[in-house]
Amino acid sequence: MAKPKKQFRNEKGDGTFRQRTNGTFEYRIVYVDEYGETKRKSFYGQSDILCKEKAETFLYRLEKKKSGVDIDATIPDIAKDKAKSDFEKNYTHEQGYSRNLYTIAIIEKSAIGKTPIAQLSESNIDLFLRTLTHYSNSTIVKIYRQIRIAFRIAYDKGIITKNIMASSDMKCPKSSKTNKKVFALTKEEQKSFVEYLENYKAPQNRNEYKLQLLISLYSGMRMGEINALKPENIDLKNNIIKVRSTVSRNVNDKSFIKNGTKTYAGIRDIPIMDSLRTVLVAALEQYSENQYGLLFYDDKNDKIITTSQVNCFFQRVCEKCCIDYRGQHALRHTFATRCIEANVPPVVLKTWLGHTDIHITLDTYADVFNSMHNDSISKLGDYINKLENAN
Structure with a gap:
């Protein structure tokens, strides 16, 4: 015969523990979701402590969500919300909004774009920044700026406890491409x-x-x-x-x-x-x-x-x-x-x-101005000669 299920209430009275027939534990709680509805949820683990830790993590994330903070938000999630807000408040226009979304899409396709920002480390960001050098410098700057914006917002909202992009080691990479020179028709x-x-x-x-x-x-x-x-x-x-x-x-x-x-x-x-x-x-x-x-x-x-x-x-x-x-x-x-x-x-x-x-x-x-030096020095020489030889 199977062993009877053992059930007991948590000492704090905020949930019910149950030891299952396989020896693992179930911790069942009642909570109010972000829409004000009362719900129940169970957490399972090898010990009552593990169950309680899972429940506390869930409740922490829920409280953040209720206050308008998504603890699982990614860099693109945060950057998109900011870009949309700026557009709707008329800080940027359609063209600028479109450019921002295009830049964010580059991040979205990467590994750091699919990982919650709270789980990203300096090494994650550093590795991503190293992959950007094949882009032009202007594109790199735009990508780097979006990442910095996302981390600053995440820090201000309490999604992260440390803004790793504020570190002096997190420098904006430079393109491996040579800067385009200005070409004019002869x-x-x-x-x-x-x-x-x-x-x-x-x-x-x-x-x-x-x-x-x-x-x-x-x-x-x-x-x-x-x-x-x-x-x-x-x-x-x-x-x-x-x-x-x-x-x-x-x-x-x-x-x-x-x-x-x-x-x-x-x-x-x-x-x-x-x-x-x-x-x-x-x-x-x-x-x-x-x-x-x-x-x-x-x-x-x-x-x-x-x-x-x-x-x-x-x-x-x-x-x-x-x-x-x-x-x-x-x-x-x-x-x-x-x-x-x-x-x-x-x-x-x-x-x-x-x-x-x-x-x-x-x-x-600059190159065009520099090419005019010889002509300018000749004009200066002619002017000095006329000045000094004037009666």
């Missing part, structure tokens, strides 16, 4: 490029993007800003382009017109030189009404034109002109390079390009 390439576009006619039923490319070349505008232009943004009377918006992508990867630009400094007025004026007049002449009132619009597919669409056309033009393809952003760099060669002051170029800081302009085009 003067010869620019001449060939412009001549090809002036004679180009798009095949039937194909969109034509040559005017957008020429505007980028003659204004330094980002392609998203160009594709978001409206006729009222072109002020030919005062000779300025009013940059006020850009094409962006939302969390569903759908293009939309974002009020405002990539940075706050991107909202700017760009002066119109003669070559740019000719292109803008042509664009205004070919304008056709559309639901967004955009100067450039994909009428054939009834949708906003994206940067990638123009980029594909730019690549084909480069092949025809025997120019090394460097991405459509090369036209913005070409504009900046011609400005520097024409002795446009860096502080003025910063404004035209929509940079937030003069150091971005100086750092981005």
Whole structure:
């Protein structure tokens, strides 16, 4: 015959122990869940102490959950909640929210992204950080920032008792990739490029993007800003382009017109030189009404034109002109390079390009500025000679 089950109440009166026929113990408690419902739960172990420890762990996690803290939350769980909160409070917009989710998704696919943050150690994080070096530095910084945010929030909420990301040993890794250099078209390439576009006619039923490319070349505008232009943004009377918006992508990867630009400094007025004026007049002449009132619009597919669409056309033009393809952003760099060669002051170029800081302009085009040293020293020499030889 089986031994009778032995049942006895815990000394503190907060649960009931039962020794089972196989010699193990069961600890049964009554508790109130996060929704206010009374429930029962059993815990099993080789001793009453082990059962009680399991129950205490469960109740601790439950109390955390009731106070709005998920003790089992992972880095992606916490980072997503923060990103969503910032978006809903209008601290970030759709484009920024989408970028944050993309970054968090990288962490989510890793081992640390599947493990509760409370169970992660310094070695876990260190090993993960070592795997990031094949990404670009900008991507690494974004990933590192999300991890730091998650640990800070977890520490503040009491999910963890120590913020290991606050350690000086937890440095942001650096990319093994060489930083991309700024490539601009040479003067010869620019001449060939412009001549090809002036004679180009798009095949039937194909969109034509040559005017957008020429505007980028003659204004330094980002392609998203160009594709978001409206006729009222072109002020030919005062000779300025009013940059006020850009094409962006939302969390569903759908293009939309974002009020405002990539940075706050991107909202700017760009002066119109003669070559740019000719292109803008042509664009205004070919304008056709559309639901967004955009100067450039994909009428054939009834949708906003994206940067990638123009980029594909730019690549084909480069092949025809025997120019090394460097991405459509090369036209913005070409504009900046011609400005520097024409002795446009860096502080003025910063404004035209929509940079937030003069150091971005100086750092981005450091090689171009350095190449102007010989010409500048010659000008200085001529000036000194005239000064000293003046009667």
